[in-house]
Amino acid sequence: xxxxxxxxxxxxxxxxxxxxxxxxxxxxxxxxxxxxxxxxxxxxxxxxxxxxxxxxxxxxxxxxxxxxxxxxxxxxxxxxxxxxxxxxxxxxxxxxxxxxxxxxxxxxxxxxxxx
Numbered sequence: 001x002x003x004x005x006x007x008x009x010x011x012x013x014x015x016x017x018x019x020x021x022x023x024x025x026x027x028x029x030x031x032x033x034x035x036x037x038x039x040x041x042x043x044x045x046x047x048x049x050x051x052x053x054x055x056x057x058x059x060x061x062x063x064x065x066x067x068x069x070x071x072x073x074x075x076x077x078x079x080x081x082x083x084x085x086x087x088x089x090x091x092x093x094x095x096x097x098x099x100x101x102x103x104x105x106x107x108x109x110x111x112x113x114x115x
Contacts, residue, residue, distance in 0.1 A: 014050035017043070018047055020046070021040060021044050021047050
């Protein structure tokens with residue numbers, strides 16, 4: 001926030017970076033000579049990055065673009081179908097293969113069939 005206070009009343013998230021910038025200016029410049037400002041450029045860049053997240057956003061978009069390129073290049077011939085993903089391969093198998101034991105108390109479908 002522009003006031004220097006954060007949302008919860010404490011210092012803002014970028015206040016420590018601003019303190020570094022001011023400390024650098026105090027040490028490297030004076031009223032007559034401001035030629036030391038170039039020494040404070042890294043601290044000022046850190047402060048701007050904290051405020052606007054430009055470098056972070058560029059890095060994230062580059063990572064996302066690389067990920068999407070990689071996904072587009074990868075062949076999907078052996079990819080599982082939507083049904084296989086939903087059932088995890090358990091619905092198409094027999095109970096013996098999945099190792100599911102039927103409950104002894106619950107009625108089974110076969111018990112309801114007319115003989």
